[in-house]
Amino acid sequence: MSGHAAQVKEHMEVVGSDGKHVGTVDHMDGDRIKLTKKDDPDGSGQHHHFIPASSIAGVEGNQVKLSMPADQAKAKATNPGMGR
Template sequence: MSHKITGNMEVIGADGVHVGTVDRVEDGRIKLKKSDSFGHHEGHHHYIEMGFVAGVEGDKVRLSANADIAVTLEEEKSGRPVDL
């Protein structure tokens, strides 16, 4: 499915709420643009594991979790969860 995900696609939670915008797919994870990342801990890139992607619908990447849960799943470059 990662081949369907391209830069500038919107990432939304299962509830349809905006989570971020795709920068690119890197190392099997979605790298979000640091200028558009939902929630906390802004100012650098966050990553979402491909396993949390439920599907690609047009220009949107839908996650299997609601947006408020998805931000707790985001990781920093190291693969460490983001401290909220």
């Protein structure tokens, strides 16, 4: 698991390497960030999506910064097979 994963807390904002919003942390689920349903990347508000902890570049303030742009992170989060 990423060394930064231990710093990830509920309700933190997840942003891509481009600074754009990806989602909001529900909680850590093993080696993945589980995003809240209400702020899910596919916009339906009906599903939890997951981002691998290995994608975390750092945690700063109330933000989890990823090592990829937001669009790429959203694509991986909405297609779970791609995120593993």
